[in-house]
Structures are given as C-alpha cells and as structure tokens.
C-alpha cells in the first residue's frame with residue numbers, strides 16, 4: 001500500500017512552446033508528475049474555479065459526440081415496415097385497381113394515421129430516454145481551489161485534478177499523480193479483463209497502451225484502491241474518443257411481452273388472411289357473388305380483424321410507464337425491468353441513505369473518561385458537549401476523527417454541508433466541537449475504507465515530526481487490532497468485553513458506532529504492513545442517521561402489496577435492528593449477521609431467509625447468496641446496491657437497483673433500475689408503476705382483440721350464411737380508423753387503478769394472455785356479434801331499409817367500444833364509481849373527436865353519400881345507447897361475480 005513516488009524523467013515531451021496551458025498532452029505517460037502538472041498549468045490542489053470555466057469554454061464539454069439520429073423521413077417510413085401494414089397496403093392497392101377509391105383512401109388513412117402516431121410516439125419515447133440519460137449523467141469528484149467538488153463529468157477540463165475511488169470510471173484520460181493500491185479494469189480499451197495495478201512512475205515512449213501503468217484512461221473502471229490523476233485529454237481527444245467512442249448503449253423500446261404480442265399479431269394476420277382467402281373462394285365459387293363485391297367484403301373483414309394498432313399501443317404504454325417512473329425518481333435502464341418490477345415479491349434494500357436520510361450527526365462519544373452527549377444541528381461544527389470535556393482522550397478522539405477523514409465541511413448559505421461521505425462530515429463537525437487543534441498534522445499514507453474490511457487507516461505526521469497510525473472503523477474490527485486502551489495517564493490492557501458491550505448498547509439506540517484507535521509508527525508509509533494487534537483504543541462515537549419518513553410509508557405500502565421488505569446492511573446488528581423497528585420492518589428483533597450466514601449451509605439458510613428480515617454486517621458475497629436462496633423459493637427479488645462489489649448480486653437479482661447519488665458507476669451499469677434520489681420510497685413507486693404498466697398492457701389487449709374479433713366475427717358469419725352484411729366494408733374501415741387511433745390509445749395512458757398496491761404480486765410465469773383475459777376476449781367478441789345481429793333484427797322488424805340497418809349497426813359498434821373502454825379501465829374493482837365515470841383527459845379528448853365524427857358520418861348528406869349511411873332517429877339512437885348500457889351491465893355483473901368467487905377461493909394472482 002505504498003504511495004508511489006515519481007521516478008526520474010525518461011523524456012520530456014511537450015506540446016510545443018506555444019501550446020496553451022491545458023491543451024491535451026501528447027504522451028503524458030513519458031513525463032514525470034511535476035512536468036505533467038507544469039505542462040498543463042495545473043497543480044496538486046486543482047484548478048481554480050475561474051480557470052476551469054475558462055478551459056471549459058476553450059475545450060468544450062467532456063462528452064463524446066452522440067451518434068447522429070436517423071433522418072426523420074426514413075424514421076417515418078420505417079413505420080410502414082410491418083407485415084400488418086403490408087396487408088393493409090396490398091388491400092389499398094387492390095381496392096384502387098377496382099376503382100373503389102373511397103375505400104382506398106380510408107385504408108390509407110388508417111395506415112398513415114398509424115404511422116404518424118407511431119412516429120410521434122417513438123420520437124417522444126426517444127426524447128424521454130435522452131432525458132433519462134441526462135438524469136443519469138455521471139459525476140466526478142475533482143479538486144478545485146483545493147476543495148473536493150462533485151461535478152458533472154461533462155464539465156471536466158484538461159488540468160483538472162480527479163479523485164478516483166473503487167467503482168468509479170475515469171472521466172477522462174488521466175496521468176496519475178497518486179496511486180494507493182490502485183487497480184483499474186481496462187477491458188473497455190484493451191480487452192484485458194484482469195485489473196492492472198497502477199503507479200505514478202513515468203514510462204518509456206514505446207510503452208504500449210495496456211502497459212501504461214501511470215495512466216487511467218477515460219471509461220476504465222477502478223476496481224480497488226484510490227488515486228489522483230490530472231486530466232490530460234477530454235472528450236474526443238481521449239483514447240476511447242479516438243477509437244470511435246464507447247459503444248453507445250441503444251435502448252430498444254421493446255420487452256419480452258411486447259415481442260410476444262408482436263409475434264401473436266403476426267400469426268393472427270396470417271390466420272386472418274387464410275380465413276379471408278377461404279371466404280373469398282367460398283363467396284365467389286359457392287355463393288356465386290360478383291368478385292368485386294366479395295373482394296370488398298373480405299377486405300373489410302381483414303382490415304377489421306387485423307389488430308394493426310396493438311403493437312404500437314403496447315410500446316406506447318411502456319414508454320408512458322418509463323416516463324411515469326422517471327417522474328417518481330426511478331430510472332429504468334433496461335426496459336424489460338418494467339414488466340419484472342410488477343411481479344417483485346421481495347425487496348432487499350440497503351439501510352444507509354435508502355431507508356435512512358444519510359444525514360449523520362455524532363451524538364455520543366465514549367472514552368475511558370466516560371460517556372459524552374454531543375449537541376448540535378446537522379453538520380454545524382458548533383455544539384455543546386455534556387459533561388464538559390476536560391478529557392484529553394476526548395480531544396484525542398476528536399483529532400483522530402478529523403485526521404482519519406476524507407470529507408470537508410462547507411457553509412452554503414446558512415447551512416453546513418458535508419462534501420464527501422456524510423459520516424465523515426459528521427465526524428468533522430464532532431471534532432470541531434471538541435475544539436482540538438489539528439494544524440500542522442499531515443497525512444503521509446492511507447489505507448482507504450472498503451466495505452470488506454470495514455475500516456480506514458491513515459499514517460500521519462505530527463507537528464513535532466513523530467509518526468502515528470490512526471484507524472477508524474466498525475468496533476469489532478478495530479477492537480480486534482487493539483491490545484491496550486487509552487487510560488488517564490498510561491495505557492492499560494484492553495477490556496474487550498466492556499467495549500463490545502458499550503458498542504452494542506449505543507447501537508441498540510439506532511446509532512451507527514465507530515471505534516478509533518492509534519499506534520506510533522516509525523516509517524513514512526504503510527508498505528506491506530497491515531494494521532495489526534498493537535493498537536491502542538481511543539474510544540467510540542455513536543451517530544444518528546434518522547429514518548426517512550417517506551420510507552416508513554413505503555414499507556407499509558409494500559407490506560399491503562404482499563411484498564416482503566428485507567434490510568441488508570453493512571452496519572452493526574444492533575443499529576440495524578433499532579432502525580428496522582423504527583421504520584416498521586416485520587420481525588425486527590431477529591437479525592442474522594454476515595458471519596451467521598457464512599456459518600449456515602444452503603439448506604439451513606433456506607428457511608432462515610424467509611423468517612429473517614434484517615441482515616447486518618453483510619458482505620457483497622452474502623448479498624449474492626441471499627438473492628440466490630430467495631430466488632430458489634420462487635420469489636422475484638429486487639436488490640439494491642451501491643459498491644463495485646455489489647455488481648454480481650445486482651446482476652443476479654430479478655431487478656437490480658443502484659443508487660443514483662451514492663452508487664458507483666459499476667453498480668449503476670449493472671442495475672436495471674437507478675434511483676435518482678437513493679430513496680426506498682422510489683422503489684415502492686416503481687413497483688406500483690410496474691404493476692400499472694402490466695395492467696395497461698392487459699387492458700390494451702383486452703380491448704383491442706375483442707374489437708377486432710367482434711367486427712370480423714359478424715362479417716364472417718354473414719358471409720358464411722349468405723346474409724346481407726350487417727355493416728358495409730367501408731363502414732368497418734371507418735370504425736377502425738376512428739376508434740383505432742383514439743380509444744385504443746387512451747388505455748396506454750391509464751393511471752394506476754385504485755387498490756393496485758393492495759393486491760399480492762403476480763406470479764412471474766403468469767402469461768399476459770391468461771385464462772381470465774382469454775375468457776374476456778371471447779365474451780366481448782360474442783356480445784359484439786350478438787349486438788350487431790340483434791340491431792339488424794330490430795331494423796328488419798321495423799321494416800327499415802338495409803342502409804339504415806347498417807348505419808344503426810355501425811353506430812352501435814362505436815357505442816359498444818366506448819362502453820367497453822370505460823369498463824376495461826377497472827379490471828380489478830368496480831367501474832361504477834364516480835372516479836371511473838369521470839374518466840381521464842385522454843379519454844374525454846378521444847370522445848370529443850369520435851362523437852362529432854359519428855354525427856357527421858350519420859347525418860351530413862355528403863358523408864351519407866360516401867358511407868351509405870342514413871339519419872338515425874332519436875328513438876333508435878336511444879335504443880343504441882340502451883344496448884350499450886346493457887352490454888356494460890352484463891360485463892360488470894360478470895366481473896363482480898368472478899371477482900367475488902375468486903376472492904372467496906383465495907388471493908387473485910392476476
């Protein structure tokens with residue numbers, strides 16, 4: 001763990017005497033650290049903010065040019081590239097050749113309207129995806145004006161001093177100036193997946209890119225250790241930029257279910273074409289009908305039956321879902337996750353920052369002199385200590401807290417903020433309250449914190465030149481390194497049991513406990529030394545991190561939704577249990593630690609994972625094992641993570657969730673969902689939206705298919721029985737045109753149904769088109785056919801001309817579709833509520849288009865000529881509405897009976 005020192009220069013290469021400071025350097029790996037800094041006009045304390053702004057203007061943002069979007073016209077044309085549309089186009093060409101120009105134009109209108117909707121929607125979806133990508137814009141920690149700052153990676157400029165930590169990707173090409181146990185995975189650049197150890201030594205000019213150990217190239221991933229590097233090239237001047245940029249991750253707007261429906265729609269098309277050809281042959285050869293007439297009938301049938309709008313509407317439902325989730329801070333990185341989210345049955349979540357606020361404050365300190373209560377607000381470095389600290393050991397604790405620390409406190413307006421780890425910010429505030437003086441102390445080396453070892457150590461030099469090592473970390477880790485404890489005068493042997501007991505006591509109040517220890521050192525660096533058993537314990541601190549109030553509500557919501565919430569934390573068992581209690585986890589007193597997990601066989605663990613909801617002091621390997629064991633029970637597991645080592649568990653989980661704020665790049669890249677605000681409540685929101693999207697997909701299918709089948713069924717029966725057609729082919733085309741582009745679309749925008757989060761999760765393997773939905777499709781199709789023939793019989797009984805009979809049937813079909821739409825909005829509850837009757841804005845916009853259009857087609861003489869319609873009397877109009885009401889009543893009664901039967905039989909797994 002030795003800090004690398006610069007070697008002798010091998011060759012000094014500059015960009016030429018007149019190169020402006022901050023221009024990308026050629027071959028910076030051949031320069032010593034000092035020469036690189038000089039050439040770039042940079043320093044070890046970073047650029048000044050004004051210089052950085054100036055350089056940003058000169059060099060432009062550190063972003064690779066995004067690949068150009070396809071020509072809009074070509075994108076529009078792509079919407080015609082679909083088997084369903086080919087059939088419609090073929091029908092248009094044939095009708096035109098038969099000189100049925102009106103039919104041709106209506107078919108073309110259907111096709112073009114579909115393409116326009118598809119195009120607009122795709123455009124909106126792409127924009128939404130772009131916006132989401134911006135929400136995920138990576139951040140980089142740099143030093144500016146000597147202070148740590150988290151900035152957008154796009155704002156990084158040549159000369160910036162970047163701080164590297166495990167899990168982060170290098171934001172630009174960096175010449176390393178410090179490397180502490182730093183390993184970088186350069187697979188993205190060299191294909192070599194074994195991480196390379198880095199140093200700061202200058203190298204020979206001929207060194208190939210994979211061996212340039214003093215460089216961290218843009219896009220490569222830090223797997224271990226920490227480092228600092230000065231930016232030598234940004235954007236397209238980086239190595240990755242030069243080789244054509246990162247393979248841009250293209251998000252295709254499809255999921256397994258949509259793909260399934262796409263296939264189903266194609267098979268349906270083929271089936272419909274087969275039936276149509278049989279009917280054509282039958283009508284022509286057996287029925288002896290003129291070809292022209294029978295052909296038009298068959299065209300009407302095919303257009304009616306082909307669910308041309310279905311794939312588009314399903315895609316729209318998904319993209320509406322993606323946007324709804326993004327509004328609720330849950331960013332979908334991988335579209336199929338939307339479907340999986342709806343079936344999540346267990347959520348395994350971190351504690352710190354997800355269930356708690358990650359706003360820490362030290363409230364307790366314990367040294368041999370006793371227990372101290374620390375007062376104050378947030379990160380404000382002022383506050384009283386009770387009893388008043390006359391203790392040297394408390395001052396020593398305060399010093400260690402400040403020196404073994406990478407954070408900084410900054411006053412922003414009137415509030416103090418922590419720059420860096422909130423826990424370390426809290427330690428700085430605590431240190432300031434002890435009024436200890438740390439001026440003149442300097443850090444010589446460090447062992448950075450990592451979640452596996454759970455401690456951090458620094459080697460510091462006191463103003464008098466003496467060296468010492470200070471360590472802070474999880475009490476059991478630090479206590480294990482200690483032999484003695486700081487006494488009033490001399491050090492005394494360590495009382496392990498006492499400190500362990502006290503640590504547990506503080507933790508049981510929900511406080512996070514850290515222990516501090518130190519020992520003298522003789523060397524200037526850690527070398528290969530690991531902190532050993534020779535340390536002296538200074539004391540403990542306890543800090544609060546209040547639970548997020550919204551997380552409490554979200555956990556309750558999850559429980560109501562049949563989802564178990566489990567906390568998997570790196571923290572102490574006592575702290576985890578106390579927080580679990582505060583936020584309402586079930587069975588919070590039973591806790592398993594990482595060590596307990598390691599000690600159990602898979603068989604033992606199988607039952608324990610179901611009974612236990614809190615897992616403390618866990619390692620990333622424990623997380624992976626927990627996911628696997630839970631999945632073995634058939635559960636759909638969502639798992640959160642933030643560190644580089646969490647990636648395997650995130651990948652294994654059904655829904656891997658990364659933290660947007662404190663998560664590492666590696667975790668975000670593996671996760672399918674990223675939380676913009678790290679908040680547990682956003683997971684619950686995402687599950688609710690996931691369920692909504694799934695429901696809307698089902699509703700769309702449940703609406704579109706019976707519409708197609710009902711219309712097509714009526715025509716087919718008439719053709720087979722040799723009856724006059726109940727609706728003319730042109731009228732069928734018309735119905736398809738207006739309802740296809742309005743009503744069907746409305747379902748994609750349906751809001752969450754009440755009670756969505758009171759249902760148990762759907763089983764993963766449930767097919768989208770299950771028995772319930774299949775039955776609904778059959779029932780509605782049959783009701784459509786009966787209604788159409790029923791109104792035909794009514795018209796015949798009244799002695800109406802055939803044209804009026806067809807007009808009544810056409811209007812009836814539209815009315816039935818409207819009633820069906822209002823019905824299908826509530827598949828899990830009653831549709832007879834004011835909220836369902838009120839509908840949504842999208843629905844009323846559709847109705848505002850359809851109703852006048854129907855009036856025009858029915859009553860306007862010019863339209864009557866074209867569509868062969870007749871004016872409908874008020875009485876007949878009322879009969880149509882009455883049939884619509886009866887249709888709605890039948891469907892609602894059937895649903896209520898079905899729901900009450902299934903609720904008596906047990907929970908519905910819709």
Ligand code: ATP
Nearest residue numbers: 350351352449451454455456472473474569570571
């Ligand atoms: P969660 O997994 O719920 O986010 P966590 O933040 O407590 O919990 P880790 O970050 O893995 O999980 O920390 C585990 C333990 O390591 C902490 O409880 C603490 O004792 C110790 N620890 C955390 N951060 C540091 C640090 N910067 N320096 C020293 N020790 C630390």
